[in-house]
Amino acid sequence: MSNDSLLKVNQVSKRFPGVVALDKVSLTVLPGEVHALLGENGAGKSTLLKILSGAQYQDAGTIEFNGSALGQELPFERQRMGIVTVYQEFTLMPNLSVAENIFVGREPVKRKFISWPTMLREAKRFTDKLDLRVDPMTPVYALSVAEQQMVEIARALTMNAKLIILDEPTAALSDREVEKLHQIVHDLKAQGIGIIYVTHRLGEVKKICDRLTVLRDGKNAGEANVADTSIDQIVRMMVGRDVEYLPGENRPAGEVIARVEGITRLKRLPGSQAVPLRGMTLDIRKGEILGLAGLVGAGRTEVVRALFGADRFDRGKLYFEGREVTIPSPHEAIKLGMALVPEDRKQQGLFLTHSIRQNLTLPNLANLLVGRFFINGRAETSLIESFRKSLRIRMAHQEIVVGTLSGGNQQKVILARWMALKPKLLIVDEPTRGIDIGAKAEVHQLLRELARNGTAVVVVSSELPEVISLCDRIVTVKEGRITGEMMAREATEEKLMKLMVLAAGEHHAHVGVDVAAT
Amino acid sequence: MPTSVSTLRQPEPTILMAQTTAVPEKVAEPERKKSIEWVGFFQRFGVFIFLILLILFFTSQNARFLSVRNLFNILTDVSIYGIMAVGMTLVILTAGVDLSVGAILALCAMCGAAVVKGTGDSRSETPDPHAFGGFSWLVALLICIVLGTVVGFIQGKVSTKFRIPPFIVTLGGMTVWRGATLLIGAGSPISGFDPGYTWWGNGAVFGLPVPVLVFFVVAVTGYIALRYTPYGRHVYAVGGNPEAARLSGLRVDRILTSVYAITGLLAGVAGFIQSARLSSAEATGGLGFELTVIASVVIGGTSLSGGLGGIAGTVVGTILIGVLLNGLVIMNVNPYYQQIIIGVIIVLAVGFDTYAKSRRGRR
Numbered sequence: 001m002s003n004d005s006l007l008k009v010n011q012v013s014k015r016f017p018g019v020v021a022l023d024k025v026s027l028t029v030l031p032g033e034v035h036a037l038l039g040e041n042g043a044g045k046s047t048l049l050k051i052l053s054g055a056q057y058q059d060a061g062t063i064e065f066n067g068s069a070l071g072q073e074l075p076f077e078r079q080r081m082g083i084v085t086v087y088q089e090f091t092l093m094p095n096l097s098v099a100e101n102i103f104v105g106r107e108p109v110k111r112k113f114i115s116w117p118t119m120l121r122e123a124k125r126f127t128d129k130l131d132l133r134v135d136p137m138t139p140v141y142a143l144s145v146a147e148q149q150m151v152e153i154a155r156a157l158t159m160n161a162k163l164i165i166l167d168e169p170t171a172a173l174s175d176r177e178v179e180k181l182h183q184i185v186h187d188l189k190a191q192g193i194g195i196i197y198v199t200h201r202l203g204e205v206k207k208i209c210d211r212l213t214v215l216r217d218g219k220n221a222g223e224a225n226v227a228d229t230s231i232d233q234i235v236r237m238m239v240g241r242d243v244e245y246l247p248g249e250n251r252p253a254g255e256v257i258a259r260v261e262g263i264t265r266l267k268r269l270p271g272s273q274a275v276p277l278r279g280m281t282l283d284i285r286k287g288e289i290l291g292l293a294g295l296v297g298a299g300r301t302e303v304v305r306a307l308f309g310a311d312r313f314d315r316g317k318l319y320f321e322g323r324e325v326t327i328p329s330p331h332e333a334i335k336l337g338m339a340l341v342p343e344d345r346k347q348q349g350l351f352l353t354h355s356i357r358q359n360l361t362l363p364n365l366a367n368l369l370v371g372r373f374f375i376n377g378r379a380e381t382s383l384i385e386s387f388r389k390s391l392r393i394r395m396a397h398q399e400i401v402v403g404t405l406s407g408g409n410q411q412k413v414i415l416a417r418w419m420a421l422k423p424k425l426l427i428v429d430e431p432t433r434g435i436d437i438g439a440k441a442e443v444h445q446l447l448r449e450l451a452r453n454g455t456a457v458v459v460v461s462s463e464l465p466e467v468i469s470l471c472d473r474i475v476t477v478k479e480g481r482i483t484g485e486m487m488a489r490e491a492t493e494e495k496l497m498k499l500m501v502l503a504a505g506e507h508h509a510h511v512g513v514d515v516a517a518t
Numbered sequence: 519m520p521t522s523v524s525t526l527r528q529p530e531p532t533i534l535m536a537q538t539t540a541v542p543e544k545v546a547e548p549e550r551k552k553s554i555e556w557v558g559f560f561q562r563f564g565v566f567i568f569l570i571l572l573i574l575f576f577t578s579q580n581a582r583f584l585s586v587r588n589l590f591n592i593l594t595d596v597s598i599y600g601i602m603a604v605g606m607t608l609v610i611l612t613a614g615v616d617l618s619v620g621a622i623l624a625l626c627a628m629c630g631a632a633v634v635k636g637t638g639d640s641r642s643e644t645p646d647p648h649a650f651g652g653f654s655w656l657v658a659l660l661i662c663i664v665l666g667t668v669v670g671f672i673q674g675k676v677s678t679k680f681r682i683p684p685f686i687v688t689l690g691g692m693t694v695w696r697g698a699t700l701l702i703g704a705g706s707p708i709s710g711f712d713p714g715y716t717w718w719g720n721g722a723v724f725g726l727p728v729p730v731l732v733f734f735v736v737a738v739t740g741y742i743a744l745r746y747t748p749y750g751r752h753v754y755a756v757g758g759n760p761e762a763a764r765l766s767g768l769r770v771d772r773i774l775t776s777v778y779a780i781t782g783l784l785a786g787v788a789g790f791i792q793s794a795r796l797s798s799a800e801a802t803g804g805l806g807f808e809l810t811v812i813a814s815v816v817i818g819g820t821s822l823s824g825g826l827g828g829i830a831g832t833v834v835g836t837i838l839i840g841v842l843l844n845g846l847v848i849m850n851v852n853p854y855y856q857q858i859i860i861g862v863i864i865v866l867a868v869g870f871d872t873y874a875k876s877r878r879g880r881r
Contacts, residue, residue: 308765310765330764330767351754353826358751358754363768
């Protein structure tokens, strides 16, 4: 088979400091095949894609493309060879026109000057092929997400791609647009182009893919013909790891402290990747760790940000301690007794160029005054020192620039920032993303401790073992809706994964099939 | 947190792992720290060292340079820039800029003078020491302070409310306030203030010129406010990472508006001092000052991208510009060359700032 394969990834490994991202991963793609690449967040898919596109190189293993071994080509060289990736986050230049984006770096020239007539004509030819009805002079920012994606694909086609990698192409598309994309994938396949199709929607795997490869924890977890595999089997391949977590504790949940009722926001927020919310309702209880499980882009982060006043929403109500409240900004949320540890530590949480001191006490300065105006330096120092001890933050002194700490210590600085305020409700978005196992256990311990002392804790996490072991109750979210709820002790990764990846309709249909089969 | 201490201290296998993984990190840390602190040291004291070298150089060229009288001259010359530079430091710390300070200076001085002396035909050339019961200076000062604050507040509000970059708002403000000044003064200066007024520009307390004292008081207040109050921390936070500041519950728009209001206030004070010094308020007063003021803040190590820097550097930067101007004059350098030299030094200072930041921002 290796003779006629288009791409042959053989035993490829990739290590990052402290993590093995890929461990002897293999993948074979045939010409004219749509090959699904599946796996949970963090399974190693992104790393593999980066290695294929030339953004990174493997530490070990070989990659053969079109019969010859790949070396350390730069991304543009790989593109010339015919490997083109369409990323999840588009790489278009919004202020340039469709034609300029399609031909960027490869503009047709006539005596050293760009030949606009040729460029426009060619752009039109390729957009027509994709049934994209826009003027090639339109600036890309004026296009819908689906149209922008078509521009990306058109760009890939103009490069004479032999292998197109689609990284979650349907994540941001409506049903109709998905339909169109599937049609295009079908056409590309007919032209003999190989396609690696990364997705979390198992329904579409069944529909358009020929074969699939599953990655789990950086290793191959299975390869199969789609036709011979049930969704159940795929889910099992995706999550079926050894259970490596402590069982949840049985804490009695207290009364409801906060309620989110029918939060809806259908419009996109300007300048943000936030996904729509379609009527989310949640009760958050004292002394309980509530987990929000869902894939990236499901709306987990969006709902907690709406509750915290970080993003506005169109419809819905918020209640805190029994009263209906309006929370126009985080300032008011914090006054009520909420705290949010954001998803992106570096962009949204930390002041990277500032000291630990400046970072840790920022929202708490009003409680650290001497007289009316001045910060009580001594009280501040001892507060930081007490958190250094209790959270075991490894730092030489308090004036160290936060950006130089390890991820785990950075996360502890943010946790300390909020714990110092003694919040009634602590929301932690991805509590352990990018931190090592030891620090992870410490963070979990800390959150349990807070819940035991009566704090309501909400955890948003992409890691199912974390959600199951840390939380008391789990709510699953998909496409801006809540798709299920269960107690953590009844939850398994498979049960959760199904609720996270199957749309309501798919789920029922699938259950029907199951029943019929048994 | 005593309870969490006890639970976390339990020797768990995972925590042992954390300790082992921490070992290489500890080895790596000193190296990294060293280079960062070295750069930090230069970022903090580099300009200061440069200033001392400059003073030594000018003294070697002309011994008169180091005379007490000349040093007071330098300080008096820069105090008007310096007062505004304190406000500008706040603005630049939030990653903003205020191009309108020169125009606000002129507007405030003109309005104060117009009230004290009257406008148009009623204007008298000879000062009347009994006007406003001898407190004409207080009237003018209050007008300058209030007007400057209001003007700055408006600019800050417009910028935050309508999301217009402060560069644009204050660029517009620069011409708007200048035009308003010309209107009020009908194109001509208002001159001749009573001794109580001009004392603020030419008087001295224990031999120290009053403008220098005012600069000193403003700078010390600014230094303390930035370093030792929550407000100061908030200014740094907003400049360092506005989104993190918002999620930490800071009211970012208010803080941004306030720094423009404070800068307006200080431009008003500078306008008052300048009119007292010249015994005249002119429509062209403070023309081009904004660039000198921004230069002294940036030379002082405050980062144009916000969040890093402070008043101490600004004071040094301000004096450095004064020393340069004065020293080059004393050395009889062709004034055209003076401009070239100052320009080169500004670019060098900002180049260093960028370099130091790129070293810090790694990881």
